[in-house]
Amino acid sequence: MFNAIAQKVRLSYFIFTAIICISFVSIFLYAGMHMEQALVKGRLLEELSSSLQTKGVQAHYSAEPGIDIYQFADAPPMLQTRATDTVQEMQVTNFMHAGQPYDGELHFFSHSEGQTRYILTYLLSEQIALTNYPVLAIYEDFEALFLKTLLGAVALSFLIAIAFAYVSAHQITKPLSRLKHAVETDNEHLGGLLHLPSEVGVLARAIDTKNRKLAGYLQREQLFTGDVSHELRTPLTIIMGAAEVLEAQLPADSRQREFTHRIHSTATETSEIISALLLLSRAPEKLDAPITPLRPIIEHEISRLNYLIKYKDVRCELDCEALYSAHARPELLKMALGNLIKNAFQYTDTGTVSIHVDAQSITISDTGSGIDDSLLPQLFERFARGDMNGIDGSGLGLSIVQRIIQHLGWQITYQPSPQGGSTFVITYH
Known part of the structure; x- marks a missing residue:
């Protein structure tokens, strides 16, 4: 019954959990990247300082493990176009280091020492062991371990979110279900909810x-x-x-x-x-619904209202077999059919009023002036009326008819006729 509310609660938990997890993963990746860049940059600058002190200025200096220092003009072209003061990373294949091709993750940045500009690179590869830089090696192991732990925490967070989402959705919809049940039982249990502060x-x-x-x-x-x-x-x-x-x-x-x-x-x-x-005025479920033949009631209403067409060029045609009947009180049938027949007689000056009955519906058609299009939206509303042929109705007849039809659990529809006039169809089965 309250699936929409429950789904929104569950979705809210999932979205909140996803936002938290994405935030933590993003913070971890951002912090990890900057920590690694700081370690690499510090190691390379230390190596540059050491090489300048021991060997002086060189066009290319290669150190183990995975360190290459170039003067800017002697660096590979791809590094010259991309290197900045910030440590960058990219995947490389067959990158030459110490005369050997390697695959791995290349860290690089540019740095100016005096009047000379350098490009410093650090290649992290499975083929090269970080033997002389244990801090970075420990960090790499720690990063891998922490990433696995973080992914496990994300999965666990979603499992907990699912459990909390279903429990919370149930707790939220439970009092609403109680309220629905109380209202459906004619307020029998509503009193127990009135004191709740929620x-x-x-x-x-x-x-x-x-x-x-x-x-x-x-x-x-x-x-x-x-x-x-x-x-x-x-x-x-x-x-x-x-x-x-x-x-x-x-x-x-x-x-x-x-x-x-x-x-x-x-x-x-x-x-x-x-x-x-x-x-x-009574509730529909409290009324009995005897089997009532339709033809005698329609004939009685035609006879009762015949004075309306007695001096008009109007004939009334009835097509109804004696076997047709409906489950309804005859008093209500007389009032509903009488109002429709009265309107048809009253607003028809020449032509025919036809009443056709079958096993499912009662159709009352006339060749009168019809109903203005402006009245159709409020046709069955109380006091909705029009002045047709100089006859000003009270605006209650069709409203009473619809109320009776709804009271009986039937349906009534209006169909304008292309040749003029009106057609009302009562579906009673």
């Missing part, structure tokens, strides 16, 4: 505070929905009862029976909407 405790306290606020908001919303539903049911029941009494007292051929019937059906539909809103 960052995890700070996060736990922040999450606990936010959860308490959200719980308060949710409780107030549920109480509001429940109170409104309770208070509305009584007057709706009275309206339905009065409508039934009026309808029963009117003659069978009375035109007023149509109005009393509409009052009764509207009150019944309002009661169903209240029931749907109550269901929508």
